[in-house]
Amino acid sequence: DTGVSQNPRHKITKRGQNVTFRCDPISEHNRLYWYRQTLGQGPEFLTYFQNEAQLEKSRLLSDRFSAERPKGSFSTLEIQRTEQGDSAMYLCASSPRGGGGTDTQYFGPGTRLTVL
Amino acid sequence: GDSVTQMEGPVTLSEEAFLTINCTYTATGYPSLFWYVQYPGEGLQLLLKATKADDKGSNKGFEATYRKETTSFHLEKGSVQVSDSAVYFCALSPYSGGYQKVTFGIGTKLQVIP
Numbered sequence: 001d002t003g004v005s006q007n008p009r010h011k012i013t014k015r016g017q018n019v020t021f022r023c024d025p026i027s028e029h030n031r032l033y034w035y036r037q038t039l040g041q042g043p044e045f046l047t048y049f050q051n052e053a054q055l056e057k058s059r060l061l062s063d064r065f066s067a068e069r070p071k072g073s074f075s076t077l078e079i080q081r082t083e084q085g086d087s088a089m090y091l092c093a094s095s096p097r098g099g100g101g102t103d104t105q106y107f108g109p110g111t112r113l114t115v116l
Numbered sequence: 117g118d119s120v121t122q123m124e125g126p127v128t129l130s131e132e133a134f135l136t137i138n139c140t141y142t143a144t145g146y147p148s149l150f151w152y153v154q155y156p157g158e159g160l161q162l163l164l165k166a167t168k169a170d171d172k173g174s175n176k177g178f179e180a181t182y183r184k185e186t187t188s189f190h191l192e193k194g195s196v197q198v199s200d201s202a203v204y205f206c207a208l209s210p211y212s213g214g215y216q217k218v219t220f221g222i223g224t225k226l227q228v229i230p
Contacts, residue, residue, distance in 0.1 A: 004159075033217075040206050042120075042220030043160070056217070059193060091160065095216070107152075107160040 002026070004108035012114045013082055020078045021111045025094030032075050033105060034067055035091040036060065043091055049075060082115045089113075105116050118143045122206045122221035129196055129228050137191040137224045139180075139206035147208040148191040149173075149182050150218070154203045163191075163204070196228045 013019050025032050030051050035043035046065070048056045051072035061067075062093045064082075069075040079086055089110040095103035123141040129135060141149065151163040151173070164173030169184035178193045189206060203223045209216035 006209075035218075040222065042207070042222050045219070048217065068159045075157060093160075096133065104162050104165070106162075109159040 002108055004092055004094055006090075006111050007109040008111060009109060010112050010114075012116065014116050015084060016079065016081055017080060018080045020076055021090055021092075021113075023075045023077070023092030023108060025074070025092070026096075026106055027073075029094035029096050029106070030072065031095045031103065032069060033093040033095075034075070034077055035093065037089040037091055037110070038087075040087065046077075046090075079113075082113075084115045087113055087115045117206060118147065118210060118219045120208055120221035122204075122224055124200055125203075125225040127224060127226050129226070131198055131228055131230050132195045133228075135191070135193040135196045135200075135226070137189065137204055137206075137226070138221070139189045139207075139221060141187050141189065141208050143187075143208055143210060143219075145210060146184075147210045148216070150207040150209070151178070151180055151189070151191050152205040152207055152220070154205065154223070156202070160205070185186050188203055196226070198228045201226055201228045205228070 007022045024077040032049040034046040037043040064080045067077045086115045092108045093105040095105045119142045145218035148167045150165045152160045153163045164175040165172040172181045180191045203225045205223045206221040207218050208219045
């Protein structure tokens with residue numbers, strides 16, 4: 001079990017630039033989630049994929065944000081025209097296909113974004 | 117909407133002291149409840165969970181009981197160690213029969229001193 005991996009671990013960018021983060025879930029997990037965590041707060045849900053389908057997006061995900069999971073494996077989260085308010089830790093989690101019960105979400109180490 | 121309220125930290129305890137971190141929730145129906153832990157420099161890890169009323173989750177000496185009557189899921193440990201120093205997040209997930217969108221509390225930082 002290699003766990004959920006995220007790259008890069010840290011990203012510093014200037015305001016107005018575009019950034020892209022990658023998440024590789026645990027290999028047999030078909031569900032993938034993105035969360036955002038700002039300093040001193042708990043993670044907040046951004047979006048969810050089941051296989052390659054994006055099934056829910058939070059209203060936190062403005063039109064500058066886009067997420068994809070093209071082959072139902074890894075996922076990317078892109079932020080266009082970054083703003084200082086986008087500075088946060090971006091967390092990815094995955095979980096296995098469930099049978100209607102509670103699936104434990106396994107989190108990656110996160111990508112810390114700093115927008116200057 | 118769903119929400120989780122947990123005590124603000126930081127909490128500072130001496131080694132071998134008793135730990136309680138309070139957590140209450142607001143949700144419709146019967147959510148599943150979780151405690152996650154985040155050690156310095158690491159990602160979130162599931163510490164324990166409970167999926168129905170009166171269930172007790174336990175792991176690594178930590179325990180929490182799902183109390184529907186008081187909508188609470190307080191975390192306890194009888195004797196903390198320096199290695200328990202971390203941020204602890206209470207969380208809930210509604211039962212949807214499908215995916216779970218987890219709602220987290222703000223986190224409580226625990227510092228254990230020798």
